[in-house]
Amino acid sequence: MKFKSLINDKLQEAFDKAGIKPDLITVNDASKPEFGDFQYNGIMAVAKKLGHNPRDTALLLADNIHGDMISKIEVAGLGFINIHIDNNWLSSRITDIFKSEDLAIEKDINQKTIVIDYSGPNMAKEMHVGHLRSTIIGDSLANLFEFLGHKVIRQNHIGDWGTQFGMLIAYLEEVHKNDSFDELKNLENFYKLAKKKFDDDLDFADRAREYVVKIQSGDKHCLELWRKFIDISLSHCDEVYEKLAIGLTKDDARAESFYNDLLPAIIKKLEHSGLLQISDGAKCVFLPNREAPLIVQKSDGGYLYASTDLAAIGYRNDVLKADRICYVVDARQSDHFAGVFWTAKESGICNNDARLEHIAFGTMMDKSGKPFKTRDGGTVKLIDLLDEAVIRAKDTIKDRANFSNDEVASLAKIIGIGAVKYSDLSINRESNYIFDWDKMLSFDGNTSLYMQYAYARIQSILKKFAGDISGSVELGSDIEHKLAIMLLSFEDILQKIAHDATPHTITSFLYDLATIFMRFYEQSPILRDDVPNNVKMSRIMLSTVVARTIKKGLEILGIEVVDRL
């Protein structure tokens, strides 16, 4: 339910009755319990504009706020309006949610087509930790948009067309001509060897560049070899996505090569729009307030990633009909995207009402605050990191003896992968992220394990009860009231997250919810014999809705729950 809009509507009615036109009405969560459930702080600004006394205006407005959802309106301080939500009304809403599917969250009427570009591995190498954040953040946003009823098109813009492929093919042709393709199982190693030769041997480097031209001009033999590299690389990726429980499939892959044929048309379009200039032999678009241009075609005729990105925008605009295109890419590329977006809009490659967004995120650091590397300074393979997460997760399972080996394996996977995702998603994506095993696999604090534990604890109660649930929710204490307010705010939170693309807000919400539930649980017995049946039913229903909300929230983050751990 869009809880806050309901309250905003009440305020709007009151403003109408009072004959006052405010700019924008938005209630906030009350900053303290004694201020009620919500507070409206806009009176001071409105009153000032009209030259009225804020307290008088607040009182006038308060008199006009009515509705069965509101139990009390208070005017406090300079003119704050504190709103208390009626307990009976709240109880009914939680009962409704208990009886509904999908937590009674409405699908967005204003359905959008949203393209999410995320993960974007390079096909010449195996995925490394640098791909982790994009993959996790992008996937959770895709889940969220889908849940809210939008049409989501996942796009994996894989790098399969660059200079490195010439190098790999040249190396394969010259050094490993007679080897079987099994050699490539360890693609990472193969890449390193090829790169070394490329750096050491100038003639080889030249031949490698020739191979690039061959691929791009459609040489059949070379394309066949190229295809094999891609297939091996893609299966590496699939293995990672499978382990990470990510919703990307081969169907979502739109590699750079996919746009190859569209590139000349893009250049033409830029020419026609008058944006194109030739500088030092390269075709460039000069941007406002920026020294360096966006180079779309090199002086030797080759294309760059700016050209491919523009072609991709064109495709997403013309063919996919996107209303919103989200690029979940490292913050270091913000200049690049600013340039590409500006050019796409200015040239008409992208129409004006489509929203182009760079969902930027910070760098992953180790515990000491340095960029994340192996001991010898190399890049950490993503698959190794995920395997380690599962191994470490195994140690956190309390009574391993109570589980079968298969159960332990399955639990460890859910816990380990959940921890990796949750810790990443629980901080503001734009700041740098400190990767810390001990912290992420802790039961204490805002972690996936704490959430999964809270969920399992509720499941344990429900399992123990195992009877028919009837009756309705009757909120009987301040803490139950607070719990209900939070549960009802879930949709507002999701909407806001969808707008701002800030998944960390969901973890804060879930953590607050779980903390308050734990407090409720400590002070309110549920199944004890001396609890009256109606109270017992009410508490069971409330707990059930809390559990479902936790489950749904984690599901959006791409994290599974378990009934016991």
Added chain:
RNA sequence: GCACUCAUAGCUCAGCUGGAUAGAGCAACGGUUUGCGGUACCGUAGGUCAGAGGUUCGAAUCCUCUUGGGUGUACCA
């Protein structure tokens, strides 16, 4: 040089379109009538919101400057 970005408790982080006494977790210390899962819960302590100005009834939040980090900056992606 220019541009972007960040600076909040010892550490890791929240803090909404500017709102009432700046919040969590970790670490530290103390506590919890047999406990529906104690891997929990409660409490204590911890702050010049980097610094200085400005706007405002009101600033961690907006503007300017300073300092200190990070990142980007013409044919890699």
